[in-house]
Amino acid sequence: MPYLKTSEEPRLIQDGLDAFRIVMPRRRLGSLRWVGIAPVVFGLGILGFFHTWLSGPLDMLSRGADTPGLVFATIFALVAIPGLLMGAGMLLFGLMLIANRSWSELVVDRRHVRVVEHFGFFRRSWKRPIESLVGIALERPIPMASFAELGAIRIGTNRGKTDDDDGDDRLEFAAGYPRESLKPVIESLRRLFEQTQLAGKLDWERSDEGDEDDEDVDDGEPSVFTKSATPRAAPEPIKPMTTKITLTRDGDATAFQIPAPGLFHGQSLGLLVFSLMFMAIPGGMMFLVVRDGEPYGILLFLGIFVVVGLAVLTYGVKAGTTRTMLAVTPDLLAFQQNSAFGMRKRQIPRQQITGLTVGPSGTTVNDRPLLELQIAVRGASSEGMLVGRPVAELDWIAATLRQALGLDVDA
Structure with a gap:
């Protein structure tokens, strides 16, 4: 099948002792690339619709409408801009697909595993916490005989979605590449997990039986690995290198001094x-x-x-002006926040805290919720704070507080 042939090899990029990337070559889709005609037609339709939409307000503006007419013409013209951008994006996406400008990338670091799909100028990514991985396997992305030689690497997880994801619990990497070319990639993943510091979090064991409940996974493949059933001790939370947050410990007490992010950041x-x-x-x-x-x-x-x-x-x-102080002991969590609009503080007994996680806040940017530190309180209103701070900082603070309070890591 001509669309399976490729002369390029996957590239491994080591980004340190505990991070690496695998960049796959461009897909050779052959006749399958004509699937890109659908987004091209759809994009042209959107562009045509909003071009017609714009003709009315532009005509009013060119004829010199009165002030109310000018106001409404301007508003109608501005509404069309997102639609034009969406149509142009769909058009370019389809053209990149037709031109065989697509490839996959896997990014692994100490916190997440991320799958990135590239389509020319466009990219879409999905990620999961590194602790949630439970196995990797070779699968058939299209369960049809004519596509039997196509493969994909399934990365199974036991955790839900993260802030920028909208799929199910598993990740799918390198879908549409030749199956034989993906077997060495899985072996390389296992070796990399063992050689890097990530081995402390991921303890893979070879499975010779495959997945009997999944028809898309090859039974008996030597490229199926599952996570060891013996859990390892939770590692010490890793402080982000670029953070300005101060962590102090005094006996059983742990305190965070979190500076204001600033108005222009x-x-x-x-x-x-x-x-x-x-x-x-x-x-x-x-x-x-x-x-x-x-x-x-x-x-x-x-x-x-x-x-x-x-x-x-x-x-x-x-x-931008909120400064936060968080302090915990085995029996109590207390915080104080100071901003340009005043001060707020609260103390929560340990026995009332049922969970401490990083989750979506009520604020969204570009249809994606900003994350925050969330404290679930039994019988009272929960607390959310530190909205929009870097995810690495939120993960570090949450993990440190859970350890200090004796909460379960997955709470």
């Missing part, structure tokens, strides 16, 4: 930019309405956007 910067943009256009239109003596009823409509922008601005300032 990370989440706060994005919120500030968004709020200013959200207020600038309606504010300018409100000025035109007042200057031209137009009916003031339209001010109420535009004022809604300004109020929303002010709310986002306030939240951004609070997030």
Whole structure:
């Protein structure tokens, strides 16, 4: 089958003692690449629809509409921009697929295993915590006889989704590559897990029986590995190298000093930019309405956007100026937060704490929830804090607090 042939080899990139990447060669899809026609047609349809959408407001703007007409024409024109970008993205995605510009990448470090699918300029990634891995196996991604030579590496996990994922518990790596070329890749994965410091977290054992309950996994393949049933002691949480958070220990007491992220960094910067943009256009239109003596009823409509922008601005300032102190003993967790809008503190007895995890907050950016440190409290409201801080910091803080409080690691 011509689409299975490739002369390139997977590339192994060692990123340190406990991190590595495997970059697969470009897929040779042959006739299968014409599947890309579907997103091309879909993208052209979206572009055509929003081109028609834009024709009306652009015509109004070119003819010099009055102030209310100018306001509504501008709003309608702005609504079309995301649609045009989506259509262009679908079009380019299909063209990259037709041009055989797709490949897979596996990234493993001390915290996560991540699968990245590249399609030319585009990429999509899925990740799981490194502790959640339970096995790797060679599978058939398409259960049809005509595609029997195609393979994929299934990475099984026992944990749910992470912040930027929308799939099931397992990861699928290198789908659509020749099966024979993937067997050495699985062997390399096992060897890398043994040679790196990740061996302390992953203890793989060879399985000669395959997976009897999964028809897509080859029974008897020498490339099926499962995690050892004997659990290892939980490792000491690893402090991120670039963090400015201070950890101090005094006997049984553990304390974190978490500085404010600043107004012009990370989440706060994005919120500030968004709020200013959200207020600038309606504010300018409100000025035109007042200057031209137009009916003031339209001010109420535009004022809604300004109020929303002010709310986002306030939240951004609070997030950027919040300093947090967390302290725990075997019997108590206490925290205090200081920001530009005041101070907040709380003490929670250990027996009331039922879980301490990193999970999605109520804030989303680009349809993805920002993560936060979550403290589940029995019989009272739970606590969420440190929204939008780097995931590595949140994982480190959560793991350290769980150990200090004697909570189960998977709580």
